[in-house]
Amino acid sequence: MTFKSRQAIRLSDGRELVYFNEEAQVHRAEYPDTRQLPPPPPTSQLRYDPLIDEWVAVAAHRHTRTFLPPSDACPLCPSSPSFASEIPAPDYDVVVFENQFPSFSDRLQPDEITSLTDQVPVRAGVGRCEVICFTSDHNGSFGKLAPSRVRTVVDVLADRTAEMSALTGVAQVFPFENRGVEIGVTLHHPHGQIYAYPTVPPRTQQMLRAAGRYRDRTGRDLYTDVLAAERAAGVRVVASNEHWTAYVPAASRWPYEVQLAPHRKVPDIPALSDEERDAFGPLYLDVLRRFDALFGKPMPYISAWHQAVVGEGRELGYLHLQLFSIRRAADKLKFLAGSESAMGAFVNDVVPERAAKTLRSL
Numbered sequence: 400m401t402f403k404s405r406q407a408i409r410l411s412d413g414r415e416l417v418y419f420n421e422e423a424q425v426h427r428a429e430y431p432d433t434r435q436l437p438p439p440p441p442t443s444q445l446r447y448d449p450l451i452d453e454w455v456a457v458a459a460h461r462h463t464r465t466f467l468p469p470s471d472a473c474p475l476c477p478s479s480p481s482f483a484s485e486i487p488a489p490d491y492d493v494v495v496f497e498n499q500f501p502s503f504s505d506r507l508q509p510d511e512i513t514s515l516t517d518q519v520p521v522r523a524g525v526g527r528c529e530v531i532c533f534t535s536d537h538n539g540s541f542g543k544l545a546p547s548r549v550r551t552v553v554d555v556l557a558d559r560t561a562e563m564s565a566l567t568g569v570a571q572v573f574p575f576e577n578r579g580v581e582i583g584v585t586l587h588h589p590h591g592q593i594y595a596y597p598t599v600p601p602r603t604q605q606m607l608r609a610a611g612r613y614r615d616r617t618g619r620d621l622y623t624d625v626l627a628a629e630r631a632a633g634v635r636v637v638a639s640n641e642h643w644t645a646y647v648p649a650a651s652r653w654p655y656e657v658q659l660a661p662h663r664k665v666p667d668i669p670a671l672s673d674e675e676r677d678a679f680g681p682l683y684l685d686v687l688r689r690f691d692a693l694f695g696k697p698m699p700y701i702s703a704w705h706q707a708v709v710g711e712g713r714e715l716g717y718l719h720l721q722l723f724s725i726r727r728a729a730d731k732l733k734f735l736a737g738s739e740s741a742m743g744a745f746v747n748d749v750v751p752e753r754a755a756k757t758l759r760s761l
């Protein structure tokens with residue numbers, strides 16, 4: 400399964416929405432947005448922290464965003480006669496739209512962009528933030544999707560990655576899903592987000608430096624060598640199929656963390672073959688079921704697609720999915736406290752080999 404048709408509309412405030420339909424003969428674009436929305440807020444400021452060498456986005460308007468609405472007022476459900484949501488059509492398969500409260504957009508407010516001090520340059524947070532709804536079923540979850548729908552979602556992410564990578568000034572496209580109120584999710588409806596960053600995020604910079612150093616030292620490719628070593632060792636592998644391996648990183652930071660890696664090194668989702676896209680869903684759904692089975696209740700998680708950057712360093716990047724949870728026991732969450740938050744130094748009290756063995760056994 401993939402999407403057979405693609406229909407784009409503008410919401411009443413000018414934001415773009417795209418329906419990805421699994422059947423060709425549906426006409427969702429004919430439903431207009433009947434709401435009278437105010438113009439979207441201007442984009443965030445990027446402020447450079449000279450002490451840490453990092454850019455920080457400051458987005459004041461995000462304070463007012465929707466927080467856990469009742470299910471009959473869910474902005475991600477299809478619209479009904481009694482409630483106009485973000486999605487005007489009465490049903491959808493997969494839909495993507497610009498976030499109403501984006502961290503990055505192309506809506507500049509030039510007056511705000513002034514330098515604070517010589518050491519702290521400021522620039523506009525030019526980029527794009529989208530919401531992706533995986534299903535119109537409010538009470539569903541990604542783990543309950545059919546493999547055919549997961550394939551559609553992968554194709555939609557490929558479409559979005561290609562289109563957002565081509566936008567002026569975009570450095571990296573990052574699709575992700577936050578699941579569970581424990582992670583800070585503000586809407587229960589199954590959905591993810593896609594960020595098009597104007598700068599290369601800190602973790603990606605670290606990964607590029609590591610891959611570059613390894614190549615300089617050995618002449619070899621870091622991703623290829625690490626994946627081959629994990630598959631040979633086997634002790635941290637959770638599950639695998641012909642095209643993908645899911646394993647717990649040897650130095651994982653989180654109590655339960657799994658990387659899903661394609662066996663062929665590719666820069667991003669658009670570069671995946673048909674066979675690789677088809678093989679992803681069954682393995683990922685298997686890992687999500689193991690996550691939910693760990694403590695007998697829905698596991699809060701963050702699922703993060705790491706892709707190659709758009710510009711310099713692209714050849715060092717590699718696609719993989721990082722899935723991790725902050726739940727370390729049935730009634731215990733790992734909070735990022737002093738060492739992690741203040742120093743960026745992680746202490747993980749679940750041994751990765753034990754985590755892998757537990758996940759394998761479920």
Ligand SMILES: [Zn+2]
Pocket residue numbers: 473474475476536537588
């Ligand atoms: Zn909903």
